[in-house]
Amino acid sequence: MRILQTLTFNKLAGAEKLCIDLCNSLSKEHEVYLLANSGAKKYLNKDVKFIEFSFKDSRYNPFFLYKIAKLINKINPDIIHSHSVKEVEIIHNARFFLNRIVKIVVTKHMVKFKKRLKIADLCVFLLESDDRNLVKNSTVIENGIPYILPNPVKKSDKFSIISEGRLSKPKGHHIIIKALSKVNFDYELSIFGDGEYKDELQKLIDELNLNDKIKIVGFVDNIQDYLASADLQIIASEFESYCLAAIDGIYYSKLMISTPVGVCANVLPPELLYQNSVENLTEKLNEVYENYDKFREIFSKLKPIKDRFGVEKMSEKYIQAYTNLLSPNLASNFKSDKNRMKILHTLHWVQFAGTEKVCVDLCNQMSKNYEVFLLSSQNISPYLEKDVNLVDFDFEHNRYNPLFLYKIAKILSKIKPDIIHCHNTKELEAMHHARIFMKQKIPIIATKHTLRVKKNYKLANLCVAILEDTKEILPPNSLIIKNGMAYKEPKKLPRSDKFYIISSGRLADMKGMDIVINALALVDFDFECHIFGQGEKKDELNALINSLNLSKKVYLKGFVDNINDYLFSSDVQIIASRFEPYGLVAIDGVYYSPLMISTNTGICSQILPRELIFDTSPESLALKLTEIYENYDKFKEIFSKVKSKKDEFSIKNMAQKYIKAYESLLK
Known part of the structure; x- marks a missing residue:
């Protein structure tokens, strides 16, 4: 398979590391290209075909899009795999200039969901998430890393602690520093990483007089050696989309504790988790130091699952995802x-x-x-x-x-x-x-x-x-061509002995549900009314029901997909629309309701006799309802004559008319 990966490389952080590890792994058996900034090149093996490219230009610049399309046409990949929203948008927009449409996969590395992820043909989530419901096609593939045999580094006799990750506030390095200022044992902390928060962290170290205990080391490309040599790894992040540092820990660390974020929330037992505060971390650190062997034993039980997070396993899953996307031909x-x-x-x-x-x-x-x-x-x-x-x-x-x-x-x-x-x-x-x-x-x-x-x-x-x-x-x-509907055999539903009234439609001003509610407050017989539908007036209608003390008689039931059963089981259906271009709910009534009354609008103005029509006012409807309640059989008989013509509104009849219209255009 010919795979094109795209990467906006700033520094070797989580998304960048995953992309590079994936390229290196996939290139063992597939033809892999990487379109990225020059900084990524030194981390790639010789089998990855690197093409230097910057994604900084506007995603809507036609000249830029044409330039990238030329590259894609030349490579002619089977699949394109992007690692940021901007890359997805650029590749998607460049399709206009492509010789053929190439499927796009995107991996969601960020915590926040961005709507434009939806334009990819497949969105890969690192963990199971409700956000998967927001895209048309998705899968879950956990991050993996390549195992590198660690070489232990020299350390002092102090309790050795490591924290790794970008030096930014969400990573919580400041929480670790403050917590360690309160512990009751001797230690040394090495913080590995670079970022915009470095000066703030150093200032905090200085203020707490911890320079002899805490060092900001910066970025290293052999983090496995330091983790394997340390006594403890701490993750203090406020949030994580995944947390690749945790996989480093599972592979190399003797012991790791973390806030309940990303993959840590899924794999670490409660004993190794703490809530994100200075006090909680201080308490956990003291507990770990005093019971170190016990906590190491707990963590050791996680070590056997490390193969689940290997880059080979991750690569296999991506290849399967690519294959699944390519195999069904449109x-x-x-x-x-x-x-x-x-x-x-x-x-x-x-x-x-x-x-x-x-x-x-x-x-x-x-x-x-x-x-x-x-x-x-x-x-x-x-x-x-x-x-x-x-x-x-x-x-x-x-x-x-x-x-x-x-x-x-x-x-x-x-x-x-x-x-x-x-x-x-x-x-x-x-x-x-x-x-x-x-x-x-x-x-x-x-x-x-x-x-x-x-x-x-x-x-x-x-x-x-x-x-x-x-x-x-x-x-x-x-x-x-008048609207028709597909008939579904209705079922009788259990109901109370009260006079059962139904109104259905969007909860909007034009549908007149307020007219129904106000009218029912004026009638002097016992009833139960169910209003079916959803819409922007729901809260106002609920407030109206409560203000008229009708909460035990009038119920907003929301949307149902078996309205035919409810209509069939009712005594009367009300259409109180102030205006309808057609009124499809009236056809429901003709098919299923024993009796239907309506305002003089849409199709009802043509099919209902004047006895079943009322004006758009609560008073007119209340009067009509009282008349119906007192003479129910008479009104049912009137409506039965309308029901006898229901076949005029069948879906089959409507479809035949449309087919004739199509044929007239094709002659």
């Missing part, structure tokens, strides 16, 4: 059938709401007879059938960025769809502008899911309105 994941229409849907995922549900249902239905791809976030995958080819994609980029557009064009060229169906203005613009990089101009159809005027819908070859009102703001040749 095209091989896509089922190909030349006799079927190939349809690409695009969806800018925000949350699973109306537009997202329509797109998903349409993809699932069309995939029964056609070859369907969906360009969207990985978050939508739980809602898709296995026959839908999901291509993980983030539309959160500038739709005029040529690098972003080129990326889209490459994906489209790979898929070769017959038609592109967009569900959002931003997607439409991105797909249209990406045509500049494509030989074939693929027809674009766009569905307008809202009533907000967007002039760029004229970029589509055909626009689809979901209702007559929507068609009025689209180009003259637009079609109307």
